[in-house]
Amino acid sequence: MSIDRRTFLGISASLAALPAGSALAAVAHAATVEAPMRRKIPGTTVQLPVIGMGTARTFDVGKSPEERSPLAEVLAVLLQRMPNAVIDTAPSYGNAEAVTGDLLQAADARRRVFVATKISANAANAPAQFAGSLSDLHTDTVDLLQVHNLIDWRDNLKLLRHLKDQRKVRYIGITHYRDDAQDALAQIVRAEKLDFVQINYSVAERNAERVLLPLCEERGVAVLINRPFQDGRLFAAVKGKPVPDWADEIDCESWGQLFLKFIVSHPAVTAAIPATSNPRNMLDNVGAAFGRMPDTHERARIAATLA
Numbered sequence: 018m019s020i021d022r023r024t025f026l027g028i029s030a031s032l033a034a035l036p037a038g039s040a041l042a043a044v045a046h047a048a049t050v051e052a053p054m055r056r057k058i059p060g061t062t063v064q065l066p067v068i069g070m071g072t073a074r075t076f077d078v079g080k081s082p083e084e085r086s087p088l089a090e091v092l093a094v095l096l097q098r099m100p101n102a103v104i105d106t107a108p109s110y111g112n113a114e115a116v117t118g119d120l121l122q123a124a125d126a127r128r129r130v131f132v133a134t135k136i137s138a139n140a141a142n143a144p145a146q147f148a149g150s151l152s153d154l155h156t157d158t159v160d161l162l163q164v165h166n167l168i169d170w171r172d173n174l175k176l177l178r179h180l181k182d183q184r185k186v187r188y189i190g191i192t193h194y195r196d197d198a199q200d201a202l203a204q205i206v207r208a209e210k211l212d213f214v215q216i217n218y219s220v221a222e223r224n225a226e227r228v229l230l231p232l233c234e235e236r237g238v239a240v241l242i243n244r245p246f247q248d249g250r251l252f253a254a255v256k257g258k259p260v261p262d263w264a265d266e267i268d269c270e271s272w273g274q275l276f277l278k279f280i281v282s283h284p285a286v287t288a289a290i291p292a293t294s295n296p297r298n299m300l301d302n303v304g305a306a307f308g309r310m311p312d313t314h315e316r317a318r319i320a321a322t323l324a
């Protein structure tokens with residue numbers, strides 16, 4: 018374990034002991050630690066840190082400072098530790114897209130993140146929905162626009178291509194969150210030219226290893242991973258279980274980091290997008306982009322903890 022890693026873990030431990038209001042100050046001291054692991058968007062020179070952030074449910078809050086200030090701290094941790102990280106949102110996530118836009122604007126951070134949103138409407142309503150997303154996000158362009166859950170995907174992909182030609186979006190993709198959609202996703206990856214695919218993959222849901230991940234690697238498609246904790250269910254599965262001693266060998270100090278390193282150590286994965294409303298958990302999650310990654314044997318060992 019490097020000195021830098023120790024510094025990072027020390028900050029992380031002290032953060033856990035601090036009141037939430039102090040989190041930002043503690044993170045500010047983390048500025049000198051090593052760079053996070055990054056992966057290239059295939060076919061480009063653009064690199065993304067392997068840990069980003071989702072916003073479904075966690076950022077779906079109202080306007081009060083009580084609701085928004087913990088999320089501003091979550092964002093501050095991400096900005097501090099993961100420059101150019103993916104933030105994934107959608108117009109169908111209640112207020113989450115607008116809250117994301119407001120917090121990015123307040124932090125003057127639009128150009129320091131990779132904003133991914135979605136078309137969650139049928140093709141007839143998609144242009145208006147995208148206009149609403151740009152307005153909610155306080156931006157003229159998004160980095161990635163995805164067809165959400167394959168809704169009207171043929172026609173929506175045409176719109177996405179048009180928007181890419183107009184430079185309103187930099188990259189285009191498709192998403193789903195269930196194993197039973199992955200065969201359909203694979204057919205589209207074979208037939209269409211896509212920049213990104215966003216899918217579910219975790220230590221407890223490994224179907225993507227069968228076809229989709231190798232296919233994306235072969236076709237040069239970037240992969241974002243949603244539901245990395247199965248919407249938090251993985252933590253319930255290990256409740257009361259101590260983090261294994263050997264976690265230290267792969268620079269993990271928590272179950273969350275083990276679960277995330279399992280994902281981002283797969284060579285086809287570009288970034289995982291865990292969601293959190295808690296700055297401490299965000300700091301825990303970004304820690305998975307640092308230090309040694311598990312090899313094949315160690316990945317199997319992580320998976321066996323849930324067997």
Ligand SMILES: NC(=O)c1ccc[n+]([C@@H]2O[C@H](COP(=O)([O-])OP(=O)(O)OC[C@H]3O[C@@H](n4cnc5c(N)ncnc54)[C@H](OP(=O)(O)O)[C@@H]3O)[C@@H](O)[C@H]2O)c1
Pocket residue numbers: 070071072073074075105106165166192193194215242243244245246247248249252273290291292293294295297298299301302
């Ligand atoms: N079809 C699609 O396109 C699709 C579908 C599903 C999800 N997504 C995207 O993927 C993102 C992530 O998936 P998800 O929202 O289903 O959930 P997830 O990231 O698998 O899990 C989120 C849950 O884990 C908890 N958590 C996060 N970090 C933690 C940590 N270090 N320690 C303990 N608990 C932790 C959070 O609670 P706290 O808030 O208390 O930290 C929250 O309850 C979504 O937000 C969304 O952007 C896309």
